[in-house]
Amino acid sequence: MNLTEGPRRRVVIHDPTLRDGHHAVRHVLDREQLSRYAAAADAAGVPVVEVGHGNGLGASSLQVGRAALSDDEMLTVVREALPNSKMGVFMLPGWGTARDLSRALDHGADVVRLGTHCTEGDLAERHLGLLRDAGAEAQCLLLMSHMADAGRLAEECRRLAGFGATAVGIFDSSGHYLPPDVTERVSAIVAAVDVPVIFHGHNNLGMAVANSVAAAQAGAGIIDACARGFGAGAGNTQLEVVVPVLERMGFETGIDLYALLDAAELAERELMEAPPAIDSVSLVSGLAGVFSGFKSRVLDIAGREGVDPRDVFFELGRRQAVAGQEDLIVDVALGLRGART
Template sequence: MTTIRINDTTLRDGSHAIRHQYTADQVRRVVRALDDANVEMIEVTHGDGLGGSSFNYGFSHTNDLDLIEVAVDEAKNAQIACLLLPGLGTIDDLKEAHRRGARMVRIATHCTEADISIKHFQAARELGMETGGFLMLSHRISPQELAAQARIMVDAGCQCVFVVDSAGALIMEQASDRVAALVDEIGEEAQVGFHGHQNLSFGVTNSVLAVRAGARQIDGSLAGLGAGAGNSPTEVLAVAFERLGIKHGVNVEKILAAAEDVLKPMVDRLPMMDRGSIVQGQMGVYNSFLLHAERAATRYGVPVADILQEIGRRGYVGGQEDMIIDVAVALAS
């Protein structure tokens, strides 16, 4: 029987959906519920990772390092992880997160830029941290090209490379073929993971196919809370995998309660497959752009879907949030 680990990103990717306004008390309650449900890894940071609280990405309500410390204090069994984007977060940030109790880091780069993660993986391994690598917008390159980027991460010290569908653009075999290519390249040396989004409603399906292709870590978030149309819902993943005989160790009843009774009352708006987020999946637009595009649409009187379509045509990637205003101004004029 296949055994996998379900990672929960409610307190990181979910931060996008609430404009990074998590409080320490909310983090404590979510961690308690996830820990009680036997979730083994809980990711906690600003949506854009360590150092993400900024004018360009959005300011956090509470410093993410403080949130990590709260999460570590609350968790009895779960490992607390953080996310780092090289060029935004620094190795000093990583060392401080480790000092606060984070024991895993996922280092995220654009799918063609794995080489900028090398020193960060090396630093994390020197600290004794578990390491994961995020190859974002994985739909942008072929499975073979993605596998070559995964090789760079593994050689640098990455222990699990994730095919990250940052736009919710991958459909079925487009996801599993990428996972299979990574397994062929690094399968004996590191694990492969999958991080899905729901823009075209394939997040859970893609996760199942990823496991069948050899993935051993799968990401979700409670109630799908996350960027764009949201992530694969952790509670749905747990039930689907249980139905399919895929072992994961998460307590299904408790994870359902965590989503329904703990997370949902905290948030004013859950992600949905609306016109804007569907266009993101259609055009391959980075999911964290959605709320930025909505604000620009309101300010300049341009339909949000038009902004996202133009962003897709221009091929913008994570880190270019400030250029969304340029698109809105150009369309308005």
């Protein structure tokens, strides 16, 4: 696909549809769904297809949701469906362990991602060492990155690269950013490291594609995007939109447009009840700066306790809740109910 002429800079597209999308369907994708989408993405030339529980390796649990398949089953199915594309996995230290990483490598994971809170990159040091020793392509991303300024994010990424990360970057975990926020942070990180920089956007404020373009223009070399935006809350950067937009702006992705559109159609038809939408709760989640993956649990608990889910999100934002602190949702809902009586 070549929608513009002249010099073109390569951007690698990383597709977490089969991992981040799990948040939207309570982690219940089955073998056939995983296999069929992975094969379609592979046929389109998507460079990296990521798979797993929404919260990553080792995260299937009562607290954040049981997956329909084990990590081993998911990795086996998707690996078989990717003769050309790389297979990616994601892990949050604390949810997953070194043993989970080793098993993922044994199953043929090509790209291993670690995620930490935006000011706690040190938590990835030991796991990055293990992956470096194994010769793996080990990337690291900072979650809830809007909670830190550009200088702090750049310093964290510089240290992660020093620990052995082959690429570093940021998650807009709550869909809170506007393009100038992304430009400032990505530019600072690009200036601080000599490895590729990653941007992963969420669409709570309708800015995911614009933010991803801003990241690429600021020097990010890896952009995350999901078919139909399939992901937590209001969804992620929409894959089949951001790819032709980047191509039109002069970037090279190496992805076949028609095959990508076919993969997106398959994803909408077979993976989800409906594509993600920016509803009132998702919008408030973005404004409050709260992890998009909290949406389902906030709605469940707010309904049970008879409180407004929007109030729950704003209070979680005031408390600076982060992924893994789902128990706070109950505390907040009970507090709001108590304050009303």
